[in-house]
Amino acid sequence: MSKDILCELCPRGCTIKPGKHGYCRSRYNREGELLTLVYGKPCAAHIDPVEKKPLFHFLPSSSIFSIATAGCNLHCLYCQNWDISQKYPDEVESMEMMPKDVVREAEKNKCPSIAYTYSDPSTFYEYALDTSRAAHAKGIKNVLVTAAFLNDAPAHEILSVTDGASITFKGNPEFYRNVVGGTRGPVERYLKIAKKLGVHFEIIHLVVPTMNDKPEQLKEIISWVLNEMGPDVPIHFTRFFPLYRLTNLYPTPVATLMDTARAAVDAGLKYVYVGNVPPNEFENTKCPKCKKIVIKRSGYIVLENNLKDGYCRFCNEKIPGVWK
Amino acid sequence: MKLKNLVLIPIILAILAATAWAVYKTSEKAAPEPAAAAQPQRAQPENFFESTYRERLKEEGNRTAVTEKMIKDGKLSSEPARHLKIAGEAKP
Numbered sequence: 001m002s003k004d005i006l007c008e009l010c011p012r013g014c015t016i017k018p019g020k021h022g023y024c025r026s027r028y029n030r031e032g033e034l035l036t037l038v039y040g041k042p043c044a045a046h047i048d049p050v051e052k053k054p055l056f057h058f059l060p061s062s063s064i065f066s067i068a069t070a071g072c073n074l075h076c077l078y079c080q081n082w083d084i085s086q087k088y089p090d091e092v093e094s095m096e097m098m099p100k101d102v103v104r105e106a107e108k109n110k111c112p113s114i115a116y117t118y119s120d121p122s123t124f125y126e127y128a129l130d131t132s133r134a135a136h137a138k139g140i141k142n143v144l145v146t147a148a149f150l151n152d153a154p155a156h157e158i159l160s161v162t163d164g165a166s167i168t169f170k171g172n173p174e175f176y177r178n179v180v181g182g183t184r185g186p187v188e189r190y191l192k193i194a195k196k197l198g199v200h201f202e203i204i205h206l207v208v209p210t211m212n213d214k215p216e217q218l219k220e221i222i223s224w225v226l227n228e229m230g231p232d233v234p235i236h237f238t239r240f241f242p243l244y245r246l247t248n249l250y251p252t253p254v255a256t257l258m259d260t261a262r263a264a265v266d267a268g269l270k271y272v273y274v275g276n277v278p279p280n281e282f283e284n285t286k287c288p289k290c291k292k293i294v295i296k297r298s299g300y301i302v303l304e305n306n307l308k309d310g311y312c313r314f315c316n317e318k319i320p321g322v323w324k
Numbered sequence: 325m326k327l328k329n330l331v332l333i334p335i336i337l338a339i340l341a342a343t344a345w346a347v348y349k350t351s352e353k354a355a356p357e358p359a360a361a362a363q364p365q366r367a368q369p370e371n372f373f374e375s376t377y378r379e380r381l382k383e384e385g386n387r388t389a390v391t392e393k394m395i396k397d398g399k400l401s402s403e404p405a406r407h408l409k410i411a412g413e414a415k416p
Binding site for chain 2: 032033075
């Protein structure tokens with residue numbers, strides 16, 4: 001009898017032979033049994049400001065306990081965490097931290113939420129899922145920082161215990177095929193599932209010079225988000241810096257990011273941000289009704305918060321997000 | 325001038341010209357076109373991701389022993405994964 005296993009976690013659908021790993025490097029066929037090698041073995045555990053994820057409409061200025069393991073089911077040529085995402089679990093230093101330990105550390109450090117981040121929670125799916133359940137049992141919120149390359153059933157399962165998500169929507173289908181090593185369809189479906197389940201999420205679009213920075217490409221992203229997700233979803237256009245396999249490219253010109261953000265606002269998106277750029281006009285949250293600043297930021301620091309229970313203090317307009 | 329020299333001069337000139345031409349053509353091939361050299365790195369070939377995975381799998385023979393030892397030592401987890409099918413049950 002065959003001991004090959006078809007992994008149905010992500011759209012890649014690896015058929016994994018005994019003694020072999022999946023594309024993600026973290027799933028391993030041990031004589032006909034598929035194991036997740038990274039369960040309870042994070043290689044990174046940090047406390048970050050939630051704004052770093054980036055999440056601008058989620059418990060502003062709070063700390064978030066953040067964990068990651070080795071491996072990834074994508075292979076972005078610009079990955080900023082390639083030293084863990086493109087490694088086998090045996091190649092990185094990891095620690096022992098079972099789900100209940102993660103929750104305890106979050107509590108101990110007064111973090112109201114836990115982020116599954118840095119590499120991609122799709123890679124440590126079972127670990128993130130069980131930790132999320134344990135966190136909810138203790139009243140702690142869960143945040144996914146993800147490229148959303150997951151099949152529909154597991155996406156449904158993990159999003160049902162998720163309170164906030166920072167989801168990268170990287171470019172057109174060609175960009176996914178040539179630069180990311182994936183496809184865009186599953187990401188679109190994931191975003192639609194998150195919307196249907198009422199999970200708060202923010203979309204991140206990294207603008208990579210010469211790869212996905214043409215005005216028509218950026219316009220297509222803006223149109224898709226506006227038409228499929230609606231005008232209330234926050235979107236962050238972030239600056240690329242040369243890393244991993246794209247070190248010969250230059251950083252994204254700030255003007256490109258500003259022009260894109262203005263185009264998104266003109267198109268009708270209400271909450272548009274520019275990330276990885278020193279103080280700029282798109283780092284504050286403005287009330288779409290009275291146009292006043294409801295959250296004033298400088299980088300990851302919140303300087304002013306004019307929200308009252310999620311409503312604009314000046315005109316009482318509801319601002320979407322998770323505020324308490 | 326001797327007749328012999330009159331014959332040799334055009335032959336030597338022809339050899340020099342041929343050598344110069346060959347050197348020029350070789351250097352032309354070696355140096356990238358200025359326009360091409362200035363181009364930023366384009367996306368990897370479409371099969372780059374799958375081919376690197378296949379290459380990795382070929383080299384995994386040595387990794388199996390390491391993985392097994394690290395599972396045995398408790399440095400890697402042996403938690404069963406979810407969302408899978410045994411290949412016989414899988415759709416084609």
